[in-house]
Amino acid sequence: MTRGLRALGYVFVRGVTGMRQSPLVQTVAVLTMAVCILLLGTVSLLLINAEGVVDGWGVDVPLTVYLNEEVPEEDALALTERIAALPEVDHTELVSPAIALERLQDGLGTGASVLEGVEVQMLPTSIEVYTQPESPEEFSAALAGRLREVKIVEEVAIVGAWASALNDGLGALRTIAGTLALLVTFACVAITWSTIRLAVFARRSEVEILRLVGGTRRFVRAPFVIEGAIQGVLGAAFAITLLAFGFHSLAPHLERGLSLFLVAGAVRFFTVFEVMLAMGFGALLGVIGARIAVARYVEI
Amino acid sequence: MSILELIDVRKTFAAREGAQVALDGVSMSVERGEFALLMGPSGAGKSTMLKLILALERPDEGSIKVADRDVHRLTADSVPFLRRNLGAVFQDFRLLSEATPQENVGLPLRVVGVGTNEVRERSREVLLRMHLDPDLKRPVKTLSGGEQQRVALARALVTDPPVLLADEPTGNLDPDLSRDILDHLVEIQSRGTTVMLATHDPVVPSYVPVTRILHLDHGLLVRNEVTPRLRAISDRHDAAAAAAEVA
Ligand SMILES: Nc1ncnc2c1ncn2[C@@H]1O[C@H](COP(=O)(O)OP(=O)(O)OP(=O)(O)O)[C@@H](O)[C@H]1O
Ligand SMILES: [Mg+2]
Numbered sequence: 001m002t003r004g005l006r007a008l009g010y011v012f013v014r015g016v017t018g019m020r021q022s023p024l025v026q027t028v029a030v031l032t033m034a035v036c037i038l039l040l041g042t043v044s045l046l047l048i049n050a051e052g053v054v055d056g057w058g059v060d061v062p063l064t065v066y067l068n069e070e071v072p073e074e075d076a077l078a079l080t081e082r083i084a085a086l087p088e089v090d091h092t093e094l095v096s097p098a099i100a101l102e103r104l105q106d107g108l109g110t111g112a113s114v115l116e117g118v119e120v121q122m123l124p125t126s127i128e129v130y131t132q133p134e135s136p137e138e139f140s141a142a143l144a145g146r147l148r149e150v151k152i153v154e155e156v157a158i159v160g161a162w163a164s165a166l167n168d169g170l171g172a173l174r175t176i177a178g179t180l181a182l183l184v185t186f187a188c189v190a191i192t193w194s195t196i197r198l199a200v201f202a203r204r205s206e207v208e209i210l211r212l213v214g215g216t217r218r219f220v221r222a223p224f225v226i227e228g229a230i231q232g233v234l235g236a237a238f239a240i241t242l243l244a245f246g247f248h249s250l251a252p253h254l255e256r257g258l259s260l261f262l263v264a265g266a267v268r269f270f271t272v273f274e275v276m277l278a279m280g281f282g283a284l285l286g287v288i289g290a291r292i293a294v295a296r297y298v299e300i
Numbered sequence: 301m302s303i304l305e306l307i308d309v310r311k312t313f314a315a316r317e318g319a320q321v322a323l324d325g326v327s328m329s330v331e332r333g334e335f336a337l338l339m340g341p342s343g344a345g346k347s348t349m350l351k352l353i354l355a356l357e358r359p360d361e362g363s364i365k366v367a368d369r370d371v372h373r374l375t376a377d378s379v380p381f382l383r384r385n386l387g388a389v390f391q392d393f394r395l396l397s398e399a400t401p402q403e404n405v406g407l408p409l410r411v412v413g414v415g416t417n418e419v420r421e422r423s424r425e426v427l428l429r430m431h432l433d434p435d436l437k438r439p440v441k442t443l444s445g446g447e448q449q450r451v452a453l454a455r456a457l458v459t460d461p462p463v464l465l466a467d468e469p470t471g472n473l474d475p476d477l478s479r480d481i482l483d484h485l486v487e488i489q490s491r492g493t494t495v496m497l498a499t500h501d502p503v504v505p506s507y508v509p510v511t512r513i514l515h516l517d518h519g520l521l522v523r524n525e526v527t528p529r530l531r532a533i534s535d536r537h538d539a540a541a542a543a544a545e546v547a
Binding site for chain 2: 002003004005006007010205206208209210211212213214215216217219
């Protein structure tokens, strides 16, 4: 076991020394990978924040009907049931001021202290209308028009129309991110594959000699795979560092410009876990590229 | 019991002028503990035979056995373990040209995960036996041919392998040094290592107390000459085996 570990240690040292033998190629490879991962990282960050905005808005509620102050509870209930009875409507929900306050507190989380002193009565009663998924787009608009005529209704907010537009946008962004992820995966694997292939050619006599003295296939190949993994991790780390710099210089401006839309009040960067995931992803791509090269060019 | 055995081995190399026959139906065996000489003119197939035993080349026909195991039926994963038991000196040395003598000699130990201190100790010790400065910090490529040859021999011996295959290990040495190295090989053999030495130096058989001389010519084994010393060797091994059985 300790022998195995020592052999591994030696393999690691050789992997690193191997990289030092061609610093230019290595740097170019790492930078190219970094650019690829940076692109993917930027799109992912956009997607994460856009999803955050959309989630925060609760856009799955197509129609919200705000009622006048001091509407008797029976009238509110009656209207709720009448709307629910429409065939195009899936279901409705009456939101009392108490529930509204509770939701607001939940939504604000630790920032809930700003609500201190807010009286329950200051919030309006509202009816949330969930339409059938297959109901026509115009239905929401028509229903809103009719509801505005009802005496106890103060205002009707149609979220559905722009929510669906936003969802479409989000879908497009997801497609872009997915496609980009594929392209980046392919590009990074190709980059390590070609640099490791070069490394194998450059160190061919070393490979040959290790075979002669009884190096196992794994022992001979491992340094190259380690080299690929290091490339991947460095590429990802470099990309994330650049992205972090970009994010921290842009975020304040974005937050000011978008303050209306930002429910949580801030755009966010990747979590530590997500950063680790990205590094792992880089390492994995490096390992895959290196393994392909090594399987093809290091014979035993 | 034979430790090396070739049965009807044929090896050809593809060449532009047609197939080049390197070994043409060679059968022979070497017992444990022997000092066998492989002789013959240039191009006779000596190096090819050693490479086949090391599983560096595949035979077209026939089989090659090391300790009764067919080396060309081994899986790719077990070939390295075969090579760890066969110390080898190549005609062209095959050293890491940018590495120091000590790094080169330590390589077979590194491969099996021996710790740095032990690697240094053992490499130094064999280099000294080969009359080389063990602390030389120069890359091997700056060494003379004879010095490189001794580094190669040191690398083959550092693991104390049960079998030593040496391809012209004294080809680049002056007569004094050559005799010294041969004495060393004889000593190793006297301690139980099987030695197979390829050479076309006609002086070697008269100087070294060999057990067997194999003569190759144009890929044919033209003579397989056993000397009286072989009896002594096999008696010794039989006695050892008998003792082991009794115990
Ligand atoms: N890789 C190869 N490709 C083509 N032909 C080869 C190859 N290796 C050996 N040969 C040929 O096989 C024959 C035997 O070569 P080998 O190296 O075994 O000879 P040798 O007895 O070791 O000679 P020397 O004493 O010069 O070292 C030669 O004719 C050689 O040209
Ligand atoms: Mg030869």
